[in-house]
Amino acid sequence: xxxxxxxxxxxxxxxxxxxxxxxxxxxxxxxxxxxxxxxxxxxxxxxxxxxxxxxxxxxxxxxxxxxxxxxxxxxxxxxxxxxxxxxxxxxxxxxxxxxxxxxxxxxxxxxxxxxxxxxxxxxxxxxxxxxxxxxxxxxxxxxxxxxxxxxxxxxxxxxxxxxxxxxxxxxxxxxxxxxxxxxxxxxxxxxxxxxxxxxxxxxxxxxxxxxxxxxxxxxxxxxxxxxxxxxxxxxxxxxxxxxxxxxxxxxxxxxxxxxxxxxxxxxxxxxxxxxxxxxxxxxxxx
Amino acid sequence: xxxxxxxxxxxxxxxxxxxxxxxxxxxxxxxxxxxxxxxxxxxxxxxxxxxxxxxxxxxxxxxxxxxxxxxxxxxxxxxxxxxxxxxxxxxxxxxxxxxxxxxxxxxxxxxxxxxxxxxxxxxxxxxxxxxxxxxxxxxxxxxxxxxxxxxxxxxxxxxxxxxxxxxxxxxxxxxxxxxxxxxxxxxxxxxxxxxxxxxxxxxxxxxxxxxxxxxxxxxxxxxxxxxxxxxxxxxxxxxxxxxxxxxxxxxxxxxxxxxxxxxxxxxxxxxxxxxxxxxxxxxxxx
Numbered sequence: 001x002x003x004x005x006x007x008x009x010x011x012x013x014x015x016x017x018x019x020x021x022x023x024x025x026x027x028x029x030x031x032x033x034x035x036x037x038x039x040x041x042x043x044x045x046x047x048x049x050x051x052x053x054x055x056x057x058x059x060x061x062x063x064x065x066x067x068x069x070x071x072x073x074x075x076x077x078x079x080x081x082x083x084x085x086x087x088x089x090x091x092x093x094x095x096x097x098x099x100x101x102x103x104x105x106x107x108x109x110x111x112x113x114x115x116x117x118x119x120x121x122x123x124x125x126x127x128x129x130x131x132x133x134x135x136x137x138x139x140x141x142x143x144x145x146x147x148x149x150x151x152x153x154x155x156x157x158x159x160x161x162x163x164x165x166x167x168x169x170x171x172x173x174x175x176x177x178x179x180x181x182x183x184x185x186x187x188x189x190x191x192x193x194x195x196x197x198x199x200x201x202x203x204x205x206x207x208x209x210x211x212x213x214x215x216x217x218x219x220x221x222x223x224x225x226x227x228x229x230x231x232x233x234x235x236x237x238x239x240x241x242x243x244x245x246x247x248x249x250x251x252x253x254x255x256x257x258x259x260x261x262x263x264x265x266x267x268x269x270x271x272x273x274x275x276x277x278x279x280x281x282x283x284x285x286x
Numbered sequence: 287x288x289x290x291x292x293x294x295x296x297x298x299x300x301x302x303x304x305x306x307x308x309x310x311x312x313x314x315x316x317x318x319x320x321x322x323x324x325x326x327x328x329x330x331x332x333x334x335x336x337x338x339x340x341x342x343x344x345x346x347x348x349x350x351x352x353x354x355x356x357x358x359x360x361x362x363x364x365x366x367x368x369x370x371x372x373x374x375x376x377x378x379x380x381x382x383x384x385x386x387x388x389x390x391x392x393x394x395x396x397x398x399x400x401x402x403x404x405x406x407x408x409x410x411x412x413x414x415x416x417x418x419x420x421x422x423x424x425x426x427x428x429x430x431x432x433x434x435x436x437x438x439x440x441x442x443x444x445x446x447x448x449x450x451x452x453x454x455x456x457x458x459x460x461x462x463x464x465x466x467x468x469x470x471x472x473x474x475x476x477x478x479x480x481x482x483x484x485x486x487x488x489x490x491x492x493x494x495x496x497x498x499x500x501x502x503x504x505x506x507x508x509x510x511x512x513x514x515x516x517x518x519x520x521x522x523x524x525x526x527x528x529x530x531x532x533x534x535x536x537x538x539x540x541x542x543x544x545x546x547x548x549x550x551x552x553x554x555x556x557x558x559x560x561x562x563x564x565x566x567x568x569x570x571x572x
Binding site for chain 1: 430479489492503529533536544556562
């Protein structure tokens, strides 16, 4: 594919809407079809210039697409992919934007028609906000998109998917679905859980006295509970391993405070500070 | 005190420098004296217009002040206050900006001359940045300053300190030093420790793949380890209690994931989300 002809975006929320805007801004495709469950949200996306045409009929929406991108909560991705594959062109490619990859790929592996044409993607550009109103054209600019090919994918198709993300301004990193899920458990899912624990563990009477540190540390806890429950459920084993790693470091910190071992506490805080400041000036698009 | 004549700021870093700027901006005093250990940092503060005069000699710097504000790491506050009291006017008032209050007040309680004239303060306006270069004039604008009077303070002096902070644009909340320390353990010290644990528990090889969620959740971990070690050491019992509360909620979250109790996980995430979003649009100056 040099330039895409028709991209179908299944699910036009914050991510799907942002992709639509970016595709149209950068002329990465001739036409963007927005597919959604409710016409009210599709109308919003259309009014905001995120898509050229909209439909609530999945079969009709994907019929002409050479690329179908499913932007739905993780548990809905595989069913939507299977349904879309039944109604799309035989040469269409499929990708997604979900936060975990292994479960989706396992789920569609037996669809001999779909499996070779689905190449999983995860744009590292989430937000606690949702809906087409929260979409922004530069969501992917200088961000990382992890692409997780498997053995049944064709090399040329993998390259096409990578080039698609790059055409929206993103950096692509390739790895296996298993490695992806192991990494995001530590870099995203456990931070979300820990942030939620902090928010939930703060007594309400104290809330009027929180400052910027608390607000930053708990920001992601404002994310959609239903969505995050699904993400955690689809990455349970890796999340439990990353929680155990967190717990071991927690025990070191607590032990230092309990035993008044201030030298040890200083060392632990220094290790954390060094890890954090190493990223301070990185081009992470933070 | 209608308007102050001379304010002495002991320690002109991010907080001290910001106070100097705010005092001069709002003409809250006729003259601001900056007192520091090194002339290089004092020169910076002077060049940045944060103070009118500077000295490395504490005795000389506080001699004419009607208000002395010690902006130093928590373990240094009480020694500096005692030293300053020896050389200041008999009617001078004293306050500070440290993150814990009980230990400082206990430490100076036997200084019969100083204790009645020291009224502890804690501006809830920290930053992971430090030094006079990081100072900003509106650091306190619409922020909260907790003032922690004790029985030996005169009502008129307490009012003067509260009015001083209000004159810089802050809201004042009054409470006992013990209550203050109990609250900040949960709203600030444990979030800092947890943020540090998250940073330290993330394997280095994964760092290039972190996204905005990780960066926000770990931002405060970039703070000065020496400073935070002192803060935790000066509030050990409250921090341990707040860590235990965190641990109990952690066990609930972990249990839900372990037992695949997704309904329970959803409930926990929802409780966290509701707590966090309640503050989303608050005038917290986040």
